[in-house]
Amino acid sequence: MGLRERKKAQTHAALSWAAVRLTVERGFDKVKVEDIAEAAGVSPRTFNNYFSSKAEAIAFRHLDRCLRVAEALRERPGEPLWDAITDSVLRQFAADVESMTHPPATDAAQWTAGVRVMVAEPALRGEMLRAGAVAEAEIAAAVAARTGGDLERDLYPHLVASAVMGAVNTAIAHHLRTDAAVPVRRLLTDALARVAPGLSTP
Amino acid sequence: MGLRERKKAQTHAALSWAAVRLTVERGFDKVKVEDIAEAAGVSPRTFNNYFSSKAEAIAFRHLDRCLRVAEALRERPGEPLWDAITDSVLRQFAADVESMTHPPATDAAQWTAGVRVMVAEPALRGEMLRAGAVAEAEIAAAVAARTGGDLERDLYPHLVASAVMGAVNTAIAHHLRTDAAVPVRRLLTDALARVAPGLSTP
């Protein structure tokens, strides 16, 4: 990878990171594209070369994490499907949700509160769900590759992917709703265990 | 219900309907808010009194249909949970997806093609998914009311709601992807039958 692509990846990350941080700190509509660009050290116009909207930049980190589930799934063929799925999901979401997106130098409680406000923002919820849907397609492809199903004609891989993302979303939502009484790990394994039975590889 | 609320409901419907029709005909970004308002016979400013965005107006019909699933679920207590769910879903989505949103006077094939383009539009996908999430919350509430669970503390109702919406979305997506070889009815019952087993009422 040349210098060119490395810089691009850096800018990409810097922009999405700045977008998340500023939004958590101030709230979605008190952050201008200009602010994000400045925080990342590029011109406002460049922001839109990387992301087609403010919301997309914020949701990018979520997308990235979800995509890694599909990636992890591809890296462990052979194993029973649902074991591999559970492992792949836990590897990405094992640590507490907030801590994964936690910037080094901020008060933890304040940050969590900001995250809660952020994920409640209507414009962002749509974009996050869209990110989940993109990841879902990748997971479906990974499942099809594993079971030898046809991604176009079979319902099964899509159903599995949908169930996985549904379980993940529900577990995260529960964790954000309640006050972290139960570890995310358990929520995820429970949720996945509940959806798996009817979807054992055909 | 007074004349006042009836007129509001009419305008609401007229706007969302016009938004859908124009978008299917021309494509999302070739429809201006002004066009929709004109087609519904109100001023552009009034459009935003009813919907907070163009995308929301288009997704409204989807939202409405999904909400009716929750409503139907509340209207038939006593029945075994998953029987009631399957029935409620089928009642809303039984007819072919396109035909339900089909305006009287358009060529069917052309309309379907337009719908396909529409649901592929990124901005709309986010909004549709958000509508699904809103409906999901209602379904979760309906399930909790039925099983006596706690909507705040229990994972179960949310998991069921998520599984239902996931099955519905997957079935619809499959139907739009393939060329209607299989009736939606069967896709929905199959999908629901697959997710139900691990989620039998506890």
Place this chain on the structure above:
DNA sequence: CGCATATTTGCGGGGTCCGCAAATTTTGCT
């Protein structure tokens, strides 16, 4: 009928996002 309450509308402004072309940076080649 006439008043209180809702709704609609026009106006104005802040913001987002994109196309385009010029300027700048990186790469590949000699």
Place this chain on the structure above:
DNA sequence: AGCAAAATTTGCGGACCCCGCAAATATGCG
């Protein structure tokens, strides 16, 4: 190193979206 080709960044301009506000209009009620 030096130079040309290719890609990226940037500024500018414009179209559009969305909302707050206050005036105008429509509706419900006594």
